[in-house]
Amino acid sequence: MTTLVVGFGRTGQAVVRALLAAGERVRVAESRPAAALGFDPIAWPGLDVQWGVTGAEYLPGTDLVVPSPGVPRTAPVLVEAVRRGIPVRSEIELAFGRLGCPLVAITGTNGKSTTTTLVGLALARSGQRPFVGGNLGTPLIEALAACPPIAVAEVSSFQLEWVERFRPRVGCLLNVTADHLDRHASFAEYRATKARLFAAQWPDDVAVVNRDDAEAVAAVRGAAARVVTFGWAAVEEGAYVAGDGVVLRLPEWGEERYELAHTRLAGRHNVENVLASVIVARLAGATSAGVQEAIDLVTPLPHRLALVAERAGVRWFDDSKATNVGAAVKSLESFGGRVVLLAGGVDKGGDYAPLARAAAGKVGPALVFGAARDRLAAALEAAGVAVERVDTLDAAVRAAAVSACPGDTVLLAPACSSFDMFADYAARGRAFRAAVEALG
Numbered sequence: 015m016t017t018l019v020v021g022f023g024r025t026g027q028a029v030v031r032a033l034l035a036a037g038e039r040v041r042v043a044e045s046r047p048a049a050a051l052g053f054d055p056i057a058w059p060g061l062d063v064q065w066g067v068t069g070a071e072y073l074p075g076t077d078l079v080v081p082s083p084g085v086p087r088t089a090p091v092l093v094e095a096v097r098r099g100i101p102v103r104s105e106i107e108l109a110f111g112r113l114g115c116p117l118v119a120i121t122g123t124n125g126k127s128t129t130t131t132l133v134g135l136a137l138a139r140s141g142q143r144p145f146v147g148g149n150l151g152t153p154l155i156e157a158l159a160a161c162p163p164i165a166v167a168e169v170s171s172f173q174l175e176w177v178e179r180f181r182p183r184v185g186c187l188l189n190v191t192a193d194h195l196d197r198h199a200s201f202a203e204y205r206a207t208k209a210r211l212f213a214a215q216w217p218d219d220v221a222v223v224n225r226d227d228a229e230a231v232a233a234v235r236g237a238a239a240r241v242v243t244f245g246w247a248a249v250e251e252g253a254y255v256a257g258d259g260v261v262l263r264l265p266e267w268g269e270e271r272y273e274l275a276h277t278r279l280a281g282r283h284n285v286e287n288v289l290a291s292v293i294v295a296r297l298a299g300a301t302s303a304g305v306q307e308a309i310d311l312v313t314p315l316p317h318r319l320a321l322v323a324e325r326a327g328v329r330w331f332d333d334s335k336a337t338n339v340g341a342a343v344k345s346l347e348s349f350g351g352r353v354v355l356l357a358g359g360v361d362k363g364g365d366y367a368p369l370a371r372a373a374a375g376k377v378g379p380a381l382v383f384g385a386a387r388d389r390l391a392a393a394l395e396a397a398g399v400a401v402e403r404v405d406t407l408d409a410a411v412r413a414a415a416v417s418a419c420p421g422d423t424v425l426l427a428p429a430c431s432s433f434d435m436f437a438d439y440a441a442r443g444r445a446f447r448a449a450v451e452a453l454g
Contacts, residue, residue: 015039015077015078016039016076016078017029017038017040017041017076017079017080018040018041018042018072018073018076018091019042019043019082020069020080020081020082020089021044021082022053022082023051023082023084024153025082025105026044026082028105029105029155030058030061032108032156032159035158040061040062041062041064042061043067043068043069044065044067045066045068048063048065053065068089068091070090070091070094072091073094073100077101078100078102078103079100079101079103080105081102081104082105083104083105083149084172086197087175103177104173104176105154105173106173106174106177107176107177107179107180108155109158110154110177110179112155112158113157115145115161115162115164115165116183117164117167118133118164118165118184118185118186118298119184119211120133120167120168120169120185120186120290120294121169121174121185122190122208122230123191123341124336124340124341124344125188125283125287126168127149127168127315127335128279128312128314128315128318129290130150130167130168131150131312132287132288132295132308132309133146133294133295133300135308136291136300136307137166137298137300137304138304138308139300139303139305139308139311140299140301141301141304142163142164143162143163144162144164144165144166145162145164145165145167146166147165147168148167149167149173154167154169164298166298169211171193171198172197174207174208175210179214181214181216182219183220184222184297184298185211185215185220185222185239186221186290186294187208187209187211187212187222187233188227188286189224189230189340190205190227190229193340196363209233209234212234212238215237215238216238216239217238217239218239219238219239220239220241221237221239221240221241222241222243222290222293222294223242223244224243224244224290226246242264242293244289244292244293248261249263250263251264251265252293253289253292253293254289255285255289256271258274258275259271259273259275260285260288260289262292262293262296264293264296264297267302270292270296272292272302272309273306273309274288277310277312278312279314280314280319280348281319281344281345282344283341283344288309291305292305292309295308316440317332317333317334317335317439317440318333318335319332319333319345319348320332322447322450325415325450325453327419327422328421328423329422330423331345331424332426332446333345334426334428334439334440334442334446335439336427336428337362337428337429337430337431337432337439338362338364338429338430339365339366339368339369340368341429342357342369342428342429343372345425346369346372346373346377346427347372349376349425351423352376352377352378352421353373353376353422353424354377354378354379354418354422354423355377355379355425355427356383356407356410356414356424356425356426356428356446357383357428357429357430358382358383358384358385358387358390358430359386359430359434359435360386360431360433361430362431365393366429369390369393370393370394370399373394374398375398377394377400378400379399379400379417380394380402381402381404381413381414382394382401382403382404383405383406383407383409383410384428384435387403387404388403390429402417407426407435407445407449408445408449411424411446411449412449412453426442426446
């Protein structure tokens, strides 16, 4: 069997290592030059790699194509593979078929990484040795070498495009709001791709879904698995908010309460992440004590509503990971007072009207920058929000320092991807922190 791996970044390299370890034949096609990836041929002796090509010329003699998540469905090599009847499978599909342990998979537009981290920590605090990764950082296929008793994976819509038998024992859909519409043809297609998480589940599997999100509920409709929901209002079965804690009601254990008094996770959206995590972790085998310890001990992930500084009564928050409108709205909803908003970057094809509605009466001013600044400005101004256009993130930070008053919050919640000015959202977050610290 010969597999063509399209893309030789972190995921592609992990796939190649796993296939070579299994004694299989591998070819690699990478559109970028070798120098761009720092390729060391000594580390990959005898590997058949073609640089600066799409991979279509490699299809003759190929039995399987595994694209990296960054390769769109419309890529000529994938279109041609489908035309020729060559199976195309994502890395998570390949990994699942070879895993010897139960799989927990978590998706959604926002909150995936935090929820995945929480579930993994709860299992670890319960005495298990889980693999925790996927879109979070370590490709799921690397779990094969670790032989864990259970795997917990964050999965993205890009990874779900090419799955067929991918079957999580517990699958979780946190929310569905417009995102990646620069890649998916429509919002309906994006939602349908998220719903593929549940397509192969069996009746004894579990689908965990946010009952307050109509799109998420629609995505799980018709699933064969048992459906367990989370949300803000009390229910007979599922998880909900009660005072300063959350309650889980399941026939297996009756009613359990988990306190939020000591958690370091901030914001309404993180309460929803905890609700989901409690259900997923318990159904995946975590103890109630392990779940509570995870809630108390989890450290907020970088660039996710992280407090950077407090200067002259003004708090500065980095939520650079808010790369879509839905995430930016959740970010704004976390604060009660006046917010000076920093937003901008590369447009992802979404509608900025929900952000404008959330900003009206709360944000003043909004400092917009980057490739999408004019679209952002137009939407915000139409809602009556004061807007100032600036050229760079540094300029936005300096302008925010002038505008903010004691008691205000300065919030970086870009609602856009970072690729016009930065390598990724993390680089943007680091630049924000540096600019704030440079204010003296």
